[in-house]
Amino acid sequence: MASGVLSERRTRGRIPPHILPLVVLAIGLLASAAAGWQVERLSRAKDQERFQGAVQQAQDDILNRMQAYIGVLRATAGLVAAEDGAVTREQFAAFAQRLQLARVYPGIQGVGYSAVLPSAEGPQAEAALVRYGAADITITPAEPRPQVHAIIHLEPLDRRNRAALGYDMFAEPTRRAAMERARDRGRSAMSGRVELVQEIDDQKQAGFLIYHPVYRGGAPPATVAERRARLLGFAYSPFRADDLLRGIFVREQQPRIHIAVYDDAIAPQNLLHKSFAGAPDQMARTAWFTAVRPVEIAGRRWQIAYYSTPSFEGDSTRGLGLAFFAGGLVATLLVAGASAWQARLRLAAEAEVAARRESEQQRELLVGELNHRVKNTLATVQSIAAQTLREGKSLEDTRDSFESRLLALSETHNLLTRDHWRGAGLRELVEVELAPYAGARERIDVTGEEVWLAPDTALALGMALHELATNALKYGALSGAEGRVRISWRRRAEAGADRLRLVWEEAGGPPVTPPTRRGFGSRLIETGLRRQLRGEVELAFRPQGVCCTIDLPLEAAERATA
Template sequence: MHRLIAPLVFSSVLIIGAGTCLFLYNGAQRANQTQAEEFADEAVDRVMQRLDQHLSLLRATKAFFIAHDSVVERIQFRHFIDALEITKHYPGVQGIGFAKWEKTGDETPSLAALQQDYGPDIRIWPDTDQSMRTPIMLLEPQDARNQAALGYDMFSEPVRRAAITKAMSSDQIAATGPVMLVQEITTNKQAGFLVYTALVGQLDSSEISHAETLQGFVYAPFRAGDLFRAAFAQSPSLPVLVKAYDFGNDAVTLYKDTMYETQLQRSGTVLPDRVITRKVDVADRQWIFDIIVLPKQHWNLQDLAPFIAAVAFFLLACMLAWITHSQLRALRAAHNLRALSEKSLTEKDLLLQEMKHRIKNSIARILAMARQSAHHAEDIDSFSLAFTARLQAMANAQDALTRSHWQSANLKDLLTKELRQVLGDESCDDRIMGPDVELDESTTQALGLTFHELSTNALKYSNVSEDPDVLFVTWSLVKVGRTEYLHIKWVEVSRDSLRAPEHKGFGSKLIDANIRGELNGKIERHFGKDGLTVDIIVPVTSRPKQTVR
């Protein structure tokens, strides 16, 4: 349970931090959305304010005509428009003009007036199938674009005719949908629109209709691109992309057509998913603005707050988890130290008991070897030699165990010591082979005596003393079910055929006692014409290393 405290502290602080960061993030998103809405409103307001200023020019021009009883000479009109300085102060307006309302076929006086004011090359165009015409009679300031529009019959074109009809019937300013102005004579063309206001003479009698006194229309052509760019050029600049549509709502212009679209000045700009839409009424028409607020170029503190909080909470969580872990580790260390002290006292008592037991066992084994060696010895010298050799085998096993603190001994080291002790100092590496196996205490002592007896018998009954290469010892590990067995094969090669002895000596009995009795294993001796083979199988509890010696 204690292991879970530090992760729980870490997770709890992270959860609290995640909630705080989410709150700050949502707040920043709401603030950014509010700011985006403000940018969108500001963009629309700039366009509408500039358009209102331009429409004020149209109203002022209409008042100028009314003040002159609707009869204005070109020189008067030009001075009036020049005084307004349209080109300088009102970008977007191509000019202000007057279109005369007259019946088709009655254009001769109008054509004469046009040619007198603007030159003999002017004509009224195009041909029309309408009963009425509205040729442009006055248009200032004069430039190449406006010169190309003089004499144009705007009533002959359906979109312009719809707006003219509205202005005539409502006596209000009416706008057209997007059109291509006749002034667009260069390769740099852009969408445009026109606004009209009807110029009506004085009604002398109530029986005279509004249409009968209609003199014409004061109008203004607009280049939409110039108008929008002038509006957005104001300082401070707005980080927005704008696409403006005119949404026609009359029987003639039921469409949604692009009026203006921001041109990206840099490539690779990634647009946000959400588009802010605004709808406004412009001279009896509806404009739709689709506005995209560009991502910020620089982070502010409000945007960075969620990330700063995330880092702070993560560091806090790490610090608290580390402190908690350190405290718990110190507490565990104290408990472990106490347990280790108690264990040391217990192990000390067990060690004393174990030493007493091992000393008793060693004394009993020495006494047994002494009795058996004396029983089979012919004289004191043979007794001394056999007893000393067996004591040395037992000492070798004890030495191997001592080096591993009585825990284990290496099988190859134990076998090498025994062979060198009996056969001499010749190298045994070429005659013994098998994997590394660590033996426990009881197996070490039993196999140590067994190897000594087998080596002694080989020295007595074979020609190993003359040719050491006739002796081979190999071992392997075999797993049967869940138990692992050590299989030792002792091979003595002989030139003469060997037969099994009729009676077992002490050495054979000692080997059987060690293998079968003490280790609960198996031993089989095979005598044949090629020599002796001894197979020893004992269970082992240690795991061998993978290295092959």
């Protein structure tokens, strides 16, 4: 007994066989998902670290290159100061040639000297230009102003830089702000975004300039007033932003990051350079990683937006977590499949038994339904035959009437069978019953909304419409050329239930007199609809034409078919 109790307790503690595979699957999935998530998290962290490293490297490259350019300007300022500003074009060209700007400093547009002049024109200005060895240049703009500066030297003297000789940069506000800052602080200063005078082609680029002040005398001036008084001019370099930044990153065949460089603040009008096609906003939405870093160059701040590139993303281990999860899932499925084999066989056997039982029940249901439909149909045919024979017509007329009524019943059956005896639309039912009278169809007006009828309702209304149409063709409005029939119906709510009101109205036919006795058609319409569908029927034989009004509860008819 103790052994039986122990066995019962063990059985209760076990997991049911059909549940065990689900338990194994759930545990395996959780373990695989946890491992995949952990691997994916580490991959993302590694990618973030790589991206930050690439951003820092780019920051350093830009700063180092710009510091090298500033070093060139300091050397240029030293040359000019040593000659007290009187450096000839030949001397300046020889100095620039030794710098090897294109090879050692790629991206720089040139190095030049802008001198302070006594005026924009006149003998004093001409004497100063002769002293600098630049008598052939023209100072622009020419109008008088408090301070006049002019670009005296600019190397290399290509066609772009030649267009800038003689230009007074102090006359333009953005350049003047940087020149004043360099003059008063005694160190290099970078301008904001400008369009360089060198932009003489259609393909223009955003530009900027860096200025370094040149003072006369020995030691650098100590005060702002002294610096302004001893200013000779500026050593400067113009930069085309696209050329400069492409030159800094020219060695990267497959760059890991894209950049967008803005002057001072991130705004479309401040964009200096972008290394990609398309809009920065679109790039920010598609890149895996983005970052914005400020960089301070010669007293002015840039904002640089960084975006990871497809090349960077291609080297990512992202997705390895999915591979781990897939591997764990495969292993889990194998284990769960092995444990589910016997349970699956048992469930399959039980399902087969249940399917056979359900099939048997369905067969019995179908046989019962068929029996019910056949009985109803036979009862209807029997009633039609009996009533037709009672009319006392000739054998041929009796046969024609009986066949036409059976055909009407058949057409309604076909309509219901098409929709699996779920019902039929009233408009389609009307068209089906009127189809045999195609020659008079243009004189029959049909109006009404779409109403769905239950099967028994459709059968009864179909027979009633057939009788009305047959009577109209033989004796009523459709027996003559001028007669017309109007069929209309509407659905309405009454006391919380839906009702259907259908009116058959004839006009223009032979004069109508009330019949002395009721035929099968009248009995079918008045008695059949009232008893079968609990409706109300009014059949009026008016002199101008027959009028039949049928009013029945739709919900009652639907309940009767249930």
